[in-house]
Amino acid sequence: MALYVQKYGGTSVGTTERIEHVADKVKTFCDDGHDVVVVVSAMSGETNRLLGLADAITDQPNPREMDVLLSTGEQVTIALLSMALQKRGCSARSYTGDQVRIVTDSAHTKARIQHIDVEHMQKDLKAGRVVVVAGFQGVDELGNTTTLGRGGSDTTAVALAASLKADECQIYTDVDGVYTTDPRVVDDARRLDKITFEEMLEMASLGSKVLQIRSVEFAGKYNVPLRVLSSFQDGPGTLITLEEEYKVEQPVISGIAFNRDEAKLTVLGVPDIPGVASRILGPVSAANIEVDMIVQNVADDNTTDFTFTVHRNDFERVQKVLTEVANDLGAREVRGDSNIAKVSIVGVGMRSHAGVASKMFDTLAAENINIQMISTSEIKVSVVIAEKYLELAVRALHSAFELDAREQNR
Amino acid sequence: MALYVQKYGGTSVGTTERIEHVADKVKTFCDDGHDVVVVVSAMSGETNRLLGLADAITDQPNPREMDVLLSTGEQVTIALLSMALQKRGCSARSYTGDQVRIVTDSAHTKARIQHIDVEHMQKDLKAGRVVVVAGFQGVDELGNTTTLGRGGSDTTAVALAASLKADECQIYTDVDGVYTTDPRVVDDARRLDKITFEEMLEMASLGSKVLQIRSVEFAGKYNVPLRVLSSFQDGPGTLITLEEEYKVEQPVISGIAFNRDEAKLTVLGVPDIPGVASRILGPVSAANIEVDMIVQNVADDNTTDFTFTVHRNDFERVQKVLTEVANDLGAREVRGDSNIAKVSIVGVGMRSHAGVASKMFDTLAAENINIQMISTSEIKVSVVIAEKYLELAVRALHSAFELDAREQNR
Incomplete structure (x- = not known):
C-alpha cells in the first residue's frame, strides 16, 4: 500500500473520453489498495x-482577474474526473486550490506556494476516497485566487x-518518459529508466520540455x-531521483539537449575596462529581455x-537596445545572428570524468x-553552432557518447 | 447617490461585445456618483x-461535483466584466460566491442562502470600486461550493x-419590463410601470417568466x-414593489398570464370516501411528479x-401511475388530455372588487x-380551456379588462 500523487496534463484530460480513461487508470491503483491524490x-x-x-476585451488584463478567469479551467476538470470516478464506484472528492x-x-499569474493544508486530504484518504485537486491554482492569505503560471500543475x-x-x-503526459534526446531527431533515442534531478533540470531548461522546471x-x-x-x-516511464540512489556506475552522459529558440548578439571592440559587462547587460535586463549564455573574449588591442x-x-528589440549601448561605450560594431542553435550534453557522471568536453568538440x-x-556547468557542456548543423550535431554526439548502443542499465 | 445592485443575465453577457456593453452601462452609474454591485x-x-x-460522462452526476462544475460559468463572467470595467478606468473587483x-x-444544486458577509463588499464600495459578484453560487459551512439552482442569479x-x-x-434582461400579457399574443399588451410582489409571483408562476420566483x-x-x-x-422598466406604495387607485386586474405546458388528468368514478385525494396524489408525488391545479367534483352516485x-x-409517466391507482381504488376510468392551456387573470385589486371572476367567465x-x-386565489382566477382557444381567450380578456386601453397610471 503506497500513497501516490498522480498528475494528468491537459492532453490527458482533453476530452470526456480521455477523462474516463484517466478514471480507469486511477481505479486500477485504488483496486490495488493504494491511496491516490490526482x-x-x-x-x-x-x-x-x-x-x-x-x-x-483588453490587452492589459488585470492579473488578479486573469487568475479568477484561468482557474476555472482546472475546476471543470476536477468535477468531471470526480464524476467519472464515482461512476466506477470509486469514492472521490474534488478540491480547488x-x-x-x-x-x-x-x-498573481506567477504565484509561489507557501504552504499546504493536508488535513482535509488526509481525512478523505483515510475514508478511502480519491482526492482530486485542481492543479495550477492556489489562494493567497487574503482569499484571492492565484495561479502558479503556465504548467504549474506539475508544481x-x-x-x-x-x-x-x-x-x-x-507525472502522466503524452510521452512515455525522458529520452536521451529528441526521438524526432535521433531515431535511436532511448528512454532513460532513471535520471537525477540535476540532470533533469539541465535537460528541461535546455529544451526537453517534459516537466516544468520549478x-x-x-x-x-x-x-x-x-x-x-x-x-x-x-510502461515504467522515467524515475527522477537523487544521485545517491543509483545502483550501478554512473554513465558519463545521460542525454543530449538542444534548443533552436535563441539568437546571438556580439558587441565587437568594447574597451576592456571593469564594469563593461554590466553596462552592456544592464540596459538589456532593464528592457525585460532574458539573457541565456554569456561569453567574453579578450582581444589584443585592449578591447x-x-x-x-x-x-x-x-x-529585434535587443538589437535596438545594443546599438545605443555600443555608441555610448564607443564599441566598434554590433553583430546579430538568429540562425543559431544550442546543443548540450548533460550528465552527472561528467563531474568525475575528464575529457568529456574535448570528446564533444572532437566529435x-x-x-x-x-x-x-x-x-559549461558541472554537469553539462553547451555549444552554439549554426542552426543548419543542429540535427547532424545531435546525431553525431548521441552516437559518440554511445547513448543508443548502451544497455538500459539505469 | 444611491446604492444599486444590478443583475445581468446570460443573454446580456453572452459575448465579449455584450460584456463590454454591460461595462459601459455600469460606468454611467458610477460616473453619476452611485455605488454599484453587479x-x-x-x-x-x-x-x-x-x-x-x-x-x-454520467447520467447520475454527483450533485457536489455538479456545483463545482457549473459554478465555473459565472466565475468566467466576473473576471471578464471586471477587466472590461478596469479598461474603462472603473476600479472593479470580482468575487465568487x-x-x-x-x-x-x-x-447541492438547489441550495438556499443562509447569510451573506457584506464586510468585503462594503470596504470595496467605500474605496470607490464596483463589486462584481458571481450569481447563482455560494459556499456551505464546510467550504463546499454550492449553487442555487438555475436562474439563481436573480436570487x-x-x-x-x-x-x-x-x-x-x-434585473437587466432581454425584455424591457413586465407586460399585461405576452406581447406575442396581444399586440396591444402594455408594459406596467409598477406591479406588486404578489401579482408578480402569480404572473411569474403562471408562465410570464421574467424573474425567478424565489x-x-x-x-x-x-x-x-x-x-x-x-x-x-x-427605459424605466417595471418596478416591483409593496402594494402600499401605489399612489393611484388600484386597477382591478394587472395582467393576463397563461401557460401551455400542462396536461390534465381525470380519475372518474372514484368512491367518495375520506382519504381518496391522498391515495391518488400520494403515488404521483412519490414518482416525483409535480401537480399544479387540483379540482374535485362530487358526482351523484356516491362517487x-x-x-x-x-x-x-x-x-405519460403520470398516466401509468394513475392506471394502477385507479385499479386499486376501484375507479371507473382514467382520462388524460394534453391539449389544454391555463389562462389566469391576476391583480391585487380583485380583493375588493366583486364580479371579477364572473366577468372573466362571461367574456x-x-x-x-x-x-x-x-x-382561484385571492389575487387570481385561473381556468383551463382547450389549447386551441388560448390566443382568443387571452385577447378577449385583455380587452374586456381594458388592459390595452387604459392610461399608464401605475
Whole structure:
C-alpha cells in the first residue's frame, strides 16, 4: 500500500473520453489498495479559449482577474474526473486550490506556494476516497485566487507529494518518459529508466520540455521521487531521483539537449575596462529581455568582444537596445545572428570524468561543425553552432557518447 | 447617490461585445456618483456546454461535483466584466460566491442562502470600486461550493440588495419590463410601470417568466424594490414593489398570464370516501411528479371525479401511475388530455372588487370557449380551456379588462 500523487496534463484530460480513461487508470491503483491524490490540468484548448476571451476585451488584463478567469479551467476538470470516478464506484472528492488550501503569495499569474493544508486530504484518504485537486491554482492569505503560471500543475503535484510525504509523484503526459534526446531527431533515442534531478533540470531548461522546471527543483529540494509516464500507454516511464540512489556506475552522459529558440548578439571592440559587462547587460535586463549564455573574449588591442544569446523573439528589440549601448561605450560594431542553435550534453557522471568536453568538440570537428560559443556547468557542456548543423550535431554526439548502443542499465 | 445592485443575465453577457456593453452601462452609474454591485450569470450557452460535458460522462452526476462544475460559468463572467470595467478606468473587483461569502445550506444544486458577509463588499464600495459578484453560487459551512439552482442569479442579486440595504435591485434582461400579457399574443399588451410582489409571483408562476420566483418572494419578504429593465434598450422598466406604495387607485386586474405546458388528468368514478385525494396524489408525488391545479367534483352516485394538472413532460409517466391507482381504488376510468392551456387573470385589486371572476367567465362564454377547470386565489382566477382557444381567450380578456386601453397610471 503506497500513497501516490498522480498528475494528468491537459492532453490527458482533453476530452470526456480521455477523462474516463484517466478514471480507469486511477481505479486500477485504488483496486490495488493504494491511496491516490490526482492533480489535473485544464482540458487542452480550454486555457487558450479563456485567454482568447480576455484578449477580446483588453490587452492589459488585470492579473488578479486573469487568475479568477484561468482557474476555472482546472475546476471543470476536477468535477468531471470526480464524476467519472464515482461512476466506477470509486469514492472521490474534488478540491480547488482554495479548498485544499494551497496557500501562495499574492504574485498573481506567477504565484509561489507557501504552504499546504493536508488535513482535509488526509481525512478523505483515510475514508478511502480519491482526492482530486485542481492543479495550477492556489489562494493567497487574503482569499484571492492565484495561479502558479503556465504548467504549474506539475508544481502543484510535487508540492502535494512533498506535503503528504507521498511514496511517488507520477507525472502522466503524452510521452512515455525522458529520452536521451529528441526521438524526432535521433531515431535511436532511448528512454532513460532513471535520471537525477540535476540532470533533469539541465535537460528541461535546455529544451526537453517534459516537466516544468520549478516542479523539478521542488522535487529535488524535498526529495520527492518523481516519475514521468505516458497516460496513453503502459510502461515504467522515467524515475527522477537523487544521485545517491543509483545502483550501478554512473554513465558519463545521460542525454543530449538542444534548443533552436535563441539568437546571438556580439558587441565587437568594447574597451576592456571593469564594469563593461554590466553596462552592456544592464540596459538589456532593464528592457525585460532574458539573457541565456554569456561569453567574453579578450582581444589584443585592449578591447574585448562580448557575446550573449537571447530568445529569438527578443532579437529585434535587443538589437535596438545594443546599438545605443555600443555608441555610448564607443564599441566598434554590433553583430546579430538568429540562425543559431544550442546543443548540450548533460550528465552527472561528467563531474568525475575528464575529457568529456574535448570528446564533444572532437566529435563536432569531425563533422566540420564550427563552434561559435561554449559554456559549461558541472554537469553539462553547451555549444552554439549554426542552426543548419543542429540535427547532424545531435546525431553525431548521441552516437559518440554511445547513448543508443548502451544497455538500459539505469 | 444611491446604492444599486444590478443583475445581468446570460443573454446580456453572452459575448465579449455584450460584456463590454454591460461595462459601459455600469460606468454611467458610477460616473453619476452611485455605488454599484453587479451580479452576473454565466455567458449564455456556457451552462449548457458544461452540462453536456457532465452528461457525456454520467447520467447520475454527483450533485457536489455538479456545483463545482457549473459554478465555473459565472466565475468566467466576473473576471471578464471586471477587466472590461478596469479598461474603462472603473476600479472593479470580482468575487465568487465563496469569496463574498454567500453562505448557503448544503443542498447541492438547489441550495438556499443562509447569510451573506457584506464586510468585503462594503470596504470595496467605500474605496470607490464596483463589486462584481458571481450569481447563482455560494459556499456551505464546510467550504463546499454550492449553487442555487438555475436562474439563481436573480436570487443572488436580491439577497445582496437586502443584505447591503440597496436602494434598488435592478434585473437587466432581454425584455424591457413586465407586460399585461405576452406581447406575442396581444399586440396591444402594455408594459406596467409598477406591479406588486404578489401579482408578480402569480404572473411569474403562471408562465410570464421574467424573474425567478424565489427572487420575487425574497424581494417581497425583505421589501427590496425590484426593477426589471432591458440591457439592450433604455427605459424605466417595471418596478416591483409593496402594494402600499401605489399612489393611484388600484386597477382591478394587472395582467393576463397563461401557460401551455400542462396536461390534465381525470380519475372518474372514484368512491367518495375520506382519504381518496391522498391515495391518488400520494403515488404521483412519490414518482416525483409535480401537480399544479387540483379540482374535485362530487358526482351523484356516491362517487367523485378527481382532476388535476401536471407538466406536459410528465403526462405519460403520470398516466401509468394513475392506471394502477385507479385499479386499486376501484375507479371507473382514467382520462388524460394534453391539449389544454391555463389562462389566469391576476391583480391585487380583485380583493375588493366583486364580479371579477364572473366577468372573466362571461367574456369566455361570449367567445364560445368552454371552461374545463377553475381555480382561484385571492389575487387570481385561473381556468383551463382547450389549447386551441388560448390566443382568443387571452385577447378577449385583455380587452374586456381594458388592459390595452387604459392610461399608464401605475
